[in-house]
Every structure is written in structure tokens, then in C-alpha cells.
Amino acid sequence: MCWLQAGECAADEGADRVSANFGMEDSIEVVLQDCGGILPPSRPHPILSTCTCALLTGLYRLWSLFVIPGFRKVPRNLKVPYLPSSKDQTLNTMKLLEGRTGRLADLGSGDGRLVFAASSAGFQSTGFEINPILVMYARSKACWRGVPSSQATFVKKDFWKTDLSAYNNVTAFLAPGVMAVLGEKLLKELPDNARVIACRFPFPNWPHQLSAGFGLYQTFAYDMSTVRSHLRNVRNTVV
Template structure:
């Protein structure tokens, strides 16, 4: 009597299940790695939006840059762009001869700004820092450019008034300061730029001394 051969089906099913399990692990690992990479890239962009005062990145238009440069005519000294984004204002000011500095919280934008400054040949006249604007003193700057949002303008107005010297000029783009009266305004709509000379906004007065004529004794 012949004996029946043992069935191989269970082993085949076990091998197939093992292969499916391995593929499942590989897919899970791939998806997990992709999510981690996306988180690493997106975090610098999302984190600023989670702060109390959100300062989103909106690239300056060509008209805004030209209006800012117009407000810088006949000015000299150091310049700072608060929330410098991709560095457009800083680079444009450096081409005018300013020693220009940008402060930006997003490290990706700071690195890109440095690359653009190097590409445009003004890297020696520009500096970009990764920093929260509320933790920086702007007392050493004579020209300040701000691309802000309405929620931050009152607090920033107070900060700049406390830190800057009377000879400073503050240039606000898109949104004006709530209390200061602008000395100059140019542009329309979102391209509007307001310039404030702190000596007028603060009420600084230039003292003059009269020399009394000498009298003969």
C-alpha cells in the first residue's frame, strides 16, 4: 500500500506570510522616515506661526523694494531689516552702499539669504542672523525696515522708541505704526511704505546756542 505524501501547503503559506510581513515593515519604515523628514523641513516654517505674535513670510514685491529704497535716499549709516525673509531688502540696501543686517527666525530663509547675498556679490556688506526680534536690541541702527503685521506694531513701536537714537528713521511696509505720524509716505495699497523720523515722533529738539557778542570793557 502506497503512503500519501505530506502536504506542503502550510509551509508555502507560512513563507508567503513572512514575505508580506517583511514588505509591511519596509513600507511602514519608509512612510515613517518620510514623515520625519517632512517634519524636520516644515518645523522652522510652522514654529514662528505658533508664537504669540505671528510674523509670516510674504516676499516683498518689486514696488515695495523700490519704495523702501526711495525712503533711504540721502540716508547713511547702518540698516536693519526686522523679519528679513529671503533677504531682498537687505541685499538691495547693500547695493546702495549700506552695511545691512537682517534678522529672521526661519533658518532656511536665513541660509537662502546668505546664498543670495553671495550670488549678488554683496556678502561682505550683509549679515543675516537667526533670531527672535523681541530678543534683539536695535539701538545701534540708524535705519530700520519693518515688514510687520497689525498685532505686533504697537509693541514694536514701543520697543523701537525705547532703543533707537533720535537720528533713526523707521520704514514700515504694508502696515503703519498705530501712534506715530509718518513724515513721508509713498506707494499704494499693499505697496505703501511709511517713513518715520524718530526725532519728530519722539519730539526731540535740536538745541542751538547763541554766542553773545563781546562787549568792550
């Protein structure tokens, strides 16, 4: 655990983000449901009830620090909650990067697990993350593991406002509502030899070269030269 200005957020994009937030809250809902079996339905013990509420409040605040950082400078329709990559998603991403070298940018790097995997495979990896707690955690983990900054770097920076033209590999595990906007940014900035890996949520109207995994763990690989050629052909056909 995935830095353009965009117009008004569509209703379905808002629904996608709300769905993502609710998905992260499932664990809290489960705890609340379990409490129903712990506390008597008619006369709950006042001390036990107070302790339970305090515990849930603390868990919610801790969850909020990681999942919903201070997005004050990020446009509303580009906000994406923190959702860490699973082991399978990370392995599938690395499969689609086999045989490639160079610089890699992980957009919304979270706790840094994908950056560490890419650096172990020989990439000069940079994780872009705006949540300072996650950046600090990833840097601490890199220091603990003895990973040099030349292999793995974590920066507290908005990738939407960062020029990504220096990277020939990009990975992103974001949300379906922002993939079209991200696609426009990458088309403007990335070189033709770049490969983009999208976890779970594909780019709309982009032809993928390869894919790995299934369902929630599926990842998609896009080569920028092929994507640009496909989009030119589509425009010419329409005209």
C-alpha cells in the same frame, strides 16, 4: 523677503494674523478649485485623485516650511508669517531711505531682497530672521552674488530679543497686530536720528514724515525724533 515681551493678544490682533495666514493660502485654494475642473465631478479617476492629493500635500508642506517656521520660542501674539516684499514695496522703501547712510536692520528679512537692495545703496545691512531655511537661502544668494558680509549680513536671531540701538535705519514688513508692540520697543532703543520704514502696515499713533506708493504697496517713513516729540505733546495735552 520684515527679534520684548507683550501681554495677552487682543481678539482683533488674532484676526489680523489669521487673515495673513489665509492670504498666503490663497494659491493653494486656487489649485484646489482648479482641480475641480480637471477631475470629473461624478467619478474621479482613483490614480489621478491620489496623485493630485499627494502633490497638494507636498506643496502644503513646502509652503509651511517658508510661511510658518518653528516659532516655539516666539510669544504667540508676536508670530508673523513669511510674506515676501514685492518689487514695488522694495522700491518704495528705498525711495524713503534716499539721502541716508549708516547701519540698517531689516526685521524679518525673509529671502533677503530688501537687505540686498539696501546694501546696493551703500547701507551696512543686517537681516534678522528666525526661519533657518530662509537664512540659509539668503546667505547662499549673497555668496552667489559675491556680496561681502560687510555690506549684507543675515543672522538667525529673534529681533524681539535683540537690542537695536546700534542701527539708525530700520525696515519692517510684519503684520498689523504687532506694530504697536514693535513701536514700544523701537521708542526705547533707537537713537533720535533713526528712521523707521514700515511696509504696508503703519505704526498706530505715529506721525509719518513721508510715504511712497499706494494701497498694498504703500510704505511709511518715521523719524524717531519727530515721533518722540509728537508723543510727548500728546501726553502733555492729555494731562
